[in-house]
Amino acid sequence: MIIDCHGHYTTSPQSHQDWRTRQIAALRDGASAPPRPQISDDQIRDSIESGQLRIQRERGTDLTIFSPRAASMAHHEADAAANEVWSAACNDLIHRVCGLYPRNFIGVCQLPQAPGADPADCIPELRRCVEELGFVGCNLNPDPSGGHWSGPPMTDRSWYPLYEALVELDVPAMVHVSSSCNPNFHATGAHYINGDTSVFMQLLEGNLFADFPTLKLIIPHGGGAVPYHWGRYRGLAQDMKQPLLTEHLLNNVFFDTCVYHQPGAELLAKVIPVKNILFASETIGAVRGIDPETGFHFDDTRRYIDGIPWLDQHQRAQIFEGNARAVYGRLSSQLERQSALQTA
Amino acid sequence: MIIDCHGHYTTSPQSHQDWRTRQIAALRDGASAPPRPQISDDQIRDSIESGQLRIQRERGTDLTIFSPRAASMAHHEADAAANEVWSAACNDLIHRVCGLYPRNFIGVCQLPQAPGADPADCIPELRRCVEELGFVGCNLNPDPSGGHWSGPPMTDRSWYPLYEALVELDVPAMVHVSSSCNPNFHATGAHYINGDTSVFMQLLEGNLFADFPTLKLIIPHGGGAVPYHWGRYRGLAQDMKQPLLTEHLLNNVFFDTCVYHQPGAELLAKVIPVKNILFASETIGAVRGIDPETGFHFDDTRRYIDGIPWLDQHQRAQIFEGNARAVYGRLSSQLERQSALQTA
Numbered sequence: 001m002i003i004d005c006h007g008h009y010t011t012s013p014q015s016h017q018d019w020r021t022r023q024i025a026a027l028r029d030g031a032s033a034p035p036r037p038q039i040s041d042d043q044i045r046d047s048i049e050s051g052q053l054r055i056q057r058e059r060g061t062d063l064t065i066f067s068p069r070a071a072s073m074a075h076h077e078a079d080a081a082a083n084e085v086w087s088a089a090c091n092d093l094i095h096r097v098c099g100l101y102p103r104n105f106i107g108v109c110q111l112p113q114a115p116g117a118d119p120a121d122c123i124p125e126l127r128r129c130v131e132e133l134g135f136v137g138c139n140l141n142p143d144p145s146g147g148h149w150s151g152p153p154m155t156d157r158s159w160y161p162l163y164e165a166l167v168e169l170d171v172p173a174m175v176h177v178s179s180s181c182n183p184n185f186h187a188t189g190a191h192y193i194n195g196d197t198s199v200f201m202q203l204l205e206g207n208l209f210a211d212f213p214t215l216k217l218i219i220p221h222g223g224g225a226v227p228y229h230w231g232r233y234r235g236l237a238q239d240m241k242q243p244l245l246t247e248h249l250l251n252n253v254f255f256d257t258c259v260y261h262q263p264g265a266e267l268l269a270k271v272i273p274v275k276n277i278l279f280a281s282e283t284i285g286a287v288r289g290i291d292p293e294t295g296f297h298f299d300d301t302r303r304y305i306d307g308i309p310w311l312d313q314h315q316r317a318q319i320f321e322g323n324a325r326a327v328y329g330r331l332s333s334q335l336e337r338q339s340a341l342q343t344a
Numbered sequence: 345m346i347i348d349c350h351g352h353y354t355t356s357p358q359s360h361q362d363w364r365t366r367q368i369a370a371l372r373d374g375a376s377a378p379p380r381p382q383i384s385d386d387q388i389r390d391s392i393e394s395g396q397l398r399i400q401r402e403r404g405t406d407l408t409i410f411s412p413r414a415a416s417m418a419h420h421e422a423d424a425a426a427n428e429v430w431s432a433a434c435n436d437l438i439h440r441v442c443g444l445y446p447r448n449f450i451g452v453c454q455l456p457q458a459p460g461a462d463p464a465d466c467i468p469e470l471r472r473c474v475e476e477l478g479f480v481g482c483n484l485n486p487d488p489s490g491g492h493w494s495g496p497p498m499t500d501r502s503w504y505p506l507y508e509a510l511v512e513l514d515v516p517a518m519v520h521v522s523s524s525c526n527p528n529f530h531a532t533g534a535h536y537i538n539g540d541t542s543v544f545m546q547l548l549e550g551n552l553f554a555d556f557p558t559l560k561l562i563i564p565h566g567g568g569a570v571p572y573h574w575g576r577y578r579g580l581a582q583d584m585k586q587p588l589l590t591e592h593l594l595n596n597v598f599f600d601t602c603v604y605h606q607p608g609a610e611l612l613a614k615v616i617p618v619k620n621i622l623f624a625s626e627t628i629g630a631v632r633g634i635d636p637e638t639g640f641h642f643d644d645t646r647r648y649i650d651g652i653p654w655l656d657q658h659q660r661a662q663i664f665e666g667n668a669r670a671v672y673g674r675l676s677s678q679l680e681r682q683s684a685l686q687t688a
Binding site: 153204264 | 486487491492493495496497526527528529530532533534537538541542545546548549565566568569571572573574575576577578579580582583603604605607608611614615630631632633635636637642643
């Protein structure tokens with residue numbers, strides 16, 4: 001079985017995104033928020049069957065851990081109250097996708113973060129998604145300010161109540177920024193990668209997992225710059241008298257495989273232990289074209305993992321399936337529940 | 345000959361840095377600035393011979409392209425006028441090092457940038473360093489705000505007068521941030537790498553080299569996250585209908601080899617054309633310890649380049665020497681001048 005742990009609903013019906021645009025405009029103008037749009041099952045089916053489901057079939061992957069579009073979280077474009085309504089709408093839509101395709105998609109939620117807001121305020125929506133909707137994780141934005149990085153690092157105690165809830169619910173967080181309102185940072189070409197790199201270094205400097213030994217964080221986009229600079233990070237940890245990274249971070253931090261060329265995927269698998277690598281493609285996402293050097297889509301990351309010559313069958317199965325089941329503690333039982341639903 | 349294109353004077357005499365601290369305090373308190381400290385040739389010799397020169401000899405490198413300490417530029421800690429005095433002091437010290445060791449060091453200058461200040465105001469100091477002190481390049485901070493990224497991207501027209509001066513003087517700029525006052529960004533573990541990644545993406549999005557076809561920019565620290573995500577960048581360029589990166593950027597953008605482990609250095613040499621790679625170690629710098637996995641210093645990057653099995657003698661010579669001579673247009677003649685000085 002091949003589990004893609006990083007898919008966003010980038011193809012959601014246009015009326016969904018349009019509603020967010022009107023919601024933000026209403027907030028700006030002091031008007032009352034527009035009602036949530038009616039979206040039919042057929043609209044959802046169309047968007048999924050021509051998009052993510054088609055690609056699953058083409059590439060031979062089985063299950064996508066599916067969350068709302070990351071760039072559209074845009075926590076910096078509204079306030080906490082509006083983001084709460086928006087997150088609920090996004091998460092409900094993911095829930096409907098999982099209901100329609102219970103063997104192909106399993107949910108991960110967006111959180112109603114906002115610049116300056118208390119992360120603890122996200123716990124009710126996290127709890128609703130996990131306990132009522134059967135979601136198995138969340139996306140956690142380390143920079144709700146959208147490229148200004150005006151909040152505290154992720155080792156700050158203000159995040160702790162949220163971490164307590166994650167641990168209690170046994171769900172991991174993917175640390176994932178949203179769009180950027182800073183013209184210095186292109187979203188998918190700089191802000192995403194910088195977010196990954198910055199948070200890893202925050203964790204390296206701190207000692208978060210002494211306080212939360214079972215908390216699990218996934219750093220997407222192949223871990224940002226981290227595996228490429230693995231020597232720098234090992235060296236910085238040593239200079240700072242921190243433990244070896246394998247002990248200090250690698251029981252809790254995992255990297256996905258959203259690296260869009262063979263040499264990059266091979267570097268990842270060379271320096272990061274296999275147990276810390278989760279298969280992912282972020283399809284349909286940041287890069288949509290076909291690589292003229294290979295004739296295949298840049299984001300067809302399965303080919304890169306298949307093409308790493310030194311991985312044996314067991315290691316490949318860990319990356320494709322086993323590690324996702326281990327990191328997403330609720331995945332296996334939720335998948336059983338969803339599959340039973342379809343069979344019934 | 346082995347030329348290290350990225351060395352900072354991190355071991356400068358303590359009185360130099362102390363003076364900057366007092367200068368900033370005086371500025372804050374509205375007091376008059378303290379006088380520049382007296383630093384003897386012996387103090388400089390001590391700091392260099394026990395530091396950078398010793399390491400050159402130990403590692404068998406010949407020449408360091410030497411600039412003031414990057415973290416101490418701290419453009420965000422003072423105003424343009426104070427930074428002008430500080431930059432001059434830093435650059436004069438580099439000039440003295442090059443005068444004392446004319447075959448071992450060649451100068452690159454710090455610029456008196458400041459948050460919100462016009463980059464054109466840096467031209468007089470750039471000109472002084474190149475025309476009077478024999479410097480062959482400059483360090484250019486893409487984020488004088490020190491981690492707030494409050495200024496415009498490097499493709500903005502406000503930078504153009506400075507680029508015109510660089511082109512006219514035939515000197516490249518190394519795009520190098522300074523320290524970070526944003527607690528989200530550890531300086532050498534996040535801010536440096538993010539700066540590299542962000543600027544590369546700014547250049548990818550823009551079309552700067554259509555306006556400055558002979559401008560040369562060096563992106564340090566192995567190009568940040570860029571080579572690891574080379575497929576992402578090729579794919580983003582393609583999605584944006586930009587030309588191939590080889591045509592769009594690689595006549596003007598170069599990467600150094602400050603990547604502190606063998607797999608990272610190999611990735612760099614695998615995906616980036618040899619002509620775009622300049623040997624560098626950033627010694628004595630970000631990572632100072634010995635890698636327990638190899639028994640050698642993390643920043644002993646010569647070993648990694650020597651250890652790339654597929655490079656032939658000619659390619660290795662390009663990385664170690666030829667590319668630096670090509671990118672730093674004034675290097676060869678300046679080195680001749682300095683060597684004659686020592687012989688005389």
